[in-house]
Amino acid sequence: MPVTGRAVLTATVAAFALVAIPHAQAAAPPRCQGETATIVGSAGRDTLTGTNGRDVIWAGGGNDRISARDGNDLVCAGAGTDHVHAGNGADRILGEGGDDELDSGTGHEDRVDGGTGADTLIGTSAGAQLDGGFGDDELTGNEEGVILLGGADDDRLLARWVGLVLRGGDGNDFIDGFWGRDSDVSGGSGNDTIETGGGPDGLPNRPVRGGSGADTILGQGARDFIDAGPGNDTVDLGEGEGGWALGGTGNDTLTTGSTSATLLRGNDGNDTLTLTEIHSAADGSAGADTVNGSLWDDQLGGGDGPDLIQAGEGDDTLTGGAGDDDLFGEEGVDTCAGGSGYDECDGGPLGTSEPSSEDPDLCRSDVEVKRNCCAESAAWSGTADGTLVHSGGVTEMWSATVEMDELAAGYYWAGDADIAWRVGGTDDAGCTYDGAANLDGRAELAIFDWEGMYSLSLWRTTVHVEVTVDCPNSAPETVLYRPMNTNAAEADDQPLPEAPVTELAGTASYVPQHAPEGEVTWSWSLTRGR
Known part of the structure; x- marks a missing residue:
């Protein structure tokens, strides 16, 4: 039978009916830092809320509002101006693109990264670390132990509690210590402004550091330790008690209004150091x-x-x-x-x-x-005399003339001493001692103007002299004797007279070394010049 058109059409339709048309594959869920997202936003404006457990939140584009809630959450805020509150738990928040507002929440050891854009980061959990990333960011620490890292560009770091770590990073940053007691503060590179806060900031081994650049560092009335670092810096140590400021390299201006002991040191460069209150010291160093x-x-x-x-x-x-x-x-x-x-x-x-x-x-x-x-005059000269009494009654007596030349300008003098010495008396065994000699000696003088004190010492350099010893039931004999064989003439921490110091005189008495039963008494009179 011939094939009609109707038959051909029927066969063709039947053939197509036997072919299965596949379904479109479902899109894979997005990933945040390599982890599959459990809560997914859209390209538009979303409001996303986490659970009481661990969430991985991917917000996508748009200006989103995200509340991570409890659990150790991971949040990728994506592009757009986003608002993120981390909640409880040890969370990690990434602002990524856009001008974001990111709050670490009330957990612990949260990590917040602003990414690109002018972000606002708030640390409200102990130990939280906030990194502004790129852009002109504002970081605020509201809890002890919060770490604020400005990152690149011109950032504002604001401490609103004590004991924070504040590091400006690159750019011209502003750092406000506010309450103070921050032990790790640094401006990084750039022309930074640092206000240390009302409490003591920095430590002697970890001062507030300006870093490179022309920095301005302002103390706020507490005991601060400041190292401005390289660059032409301006430092005002404020009115705090103690502390110090170092200018570093560059032409620095250092000022203090402290009413207690402070130190300004310019280091390299042509520096200007100004003290306005009491008990302070300034050292320009090189330049x-x-x-x-x-x-x-x-x-x-x-x-x-x-x-x-x-x-x-x-x-x-x-x-x-x-x-x-x-x-x-x-x-x-x-x-x-x-x-x-x-x-x-x-x-x-x-x-x-x-x-x-x-x-x-x-x-x-x-x-x-x-x-x-x-x-x-560069020299000191004068006289000294004394006695050294041993146990039992043996007594050494001496007198000396001294001349000391200057070895360190305005501080240290030393020279020879001519000592007339003799010994006499009876010891515990009934032996009598008799002898005399002229001894060679040395004398040293150190004057500590800044402490209002001086020290003086004198000793013999002759090692032995001959002495007659007569003991009961034996013939007298000549023995070698060590004269002044202890600290027989030593005076430390003697008060300086009022300036100008042209005369020094005094008396000292003490128990000598290695002779707990003995006693030393000696006096001296020195005059500047010969």
């Missing part, structure tokens, strides 16, 4: 420095380079250090030491324009041009 004293008693040093030191009021100590220095004592009773180089000192208005022994200001021997001061 052509300007050091300004306060109304009170200051220790001022120029360090290396040609320095200008202006002491202001108070009884000040000025030390030029290496380089050609200009020292001005100004008001008060001042002491100038030049150090190496060609130095000039003007002690101030209390004396005459020419050096005079009556002037209360003192110019050390290493000052080449002296005005309005008493010119110090």
Whole structure:
């Protein structure tokens, strides 16, 4: 039978009916940091809420609001201006693109990364670590132990609790210590501004660090330790008690208004150091420095380079250090030491324009041009005498003349001593001692102007002398005797008289070493010059 058109059409339709049409495959769920998302947002604006367990939240695009709730959650906020609250648990929040607001929640040891964009990060859990990433971010720490890392660009780091870690990273950052007591604060690279806060910031072994760049660091009235680092920095240590500030390399300006012991040190560069209150010290270190004293008693040093030191009021100590220095004592009773180089000192208005022994200001021997001061002789000379009583009654008696030359400018002198010595008396065994000799000796003097103290010691260098010993029931014999065989002439922490110091005299009594039953008494009288 011939095949009709209808038959062909029927066969063709039947053939197609036997072919199965496959279904479209379902899309794989997105991943966050390599983990499969359990809660997924869209390309639009979503409100996503986590569970009481661990969630992996992928928000996608759009301006999303995310509440992770309990559990150790992982959140990828995606593009858009997102708001994320981590909730409880040890969470990790990634802001990714957009200007996000990210809150670590109330868990512990949360990790929050702002990503790109101008983000706002808030640390409200102990030990949370906030990293601004790229963009001009604002990071706030509201709990002790929060770590704020500014990352790249110009960031604001705000401490609203104590004991935070604040690191600006790259860019021109602003760091506010607020409450203070932050032991790890650094600006990083860039021209940073750091306000240390009301409590003590930094430690001697871990100071507040400005980092590289022209930084401004402001103390806020507590005991701060500051290292400005490289760059032309400005540091105001504030009015806190104690602490110090180091300028680092660069031309720095360091100021303190402390009413307790503080130290400013410029290090390399042409620095300006200014003290405004009492019991402070400033050291310009290397460079052509300007050091300004306060109304009170200051220790001022120029360090290396040609320095200008202006002491202001108070009884000040000025030390030029290496380089050609200009020292001005100004008001008060001042002491100038030049150090190496060609130095000039003007002690101030209390004396005459020419050096005079009556002037209360003192110019050390290493000052080449002296005005309005008493010119110090480089040497000390004088006399000393004493007794060393041993157990049983044997007594050593001595007197000495000494001449000491300066070995360290304004600080250390040493020289020879001629000692007239004799021994007499009877010991516990009934033996009598008799002998005399002239001994060679040495003397040392150290003057600590900054402490208002000095120390003096004298000892023999002759090792043995011959002494006659007569014991009961035996003939007298000549023996070798070690004279002054202990600390027979030693005086530490003696108070300095008022400046200018031209005479030293005193008496000391003590139990000598290795002779608990003995006693030393000695006195001395020294005069500057020969």
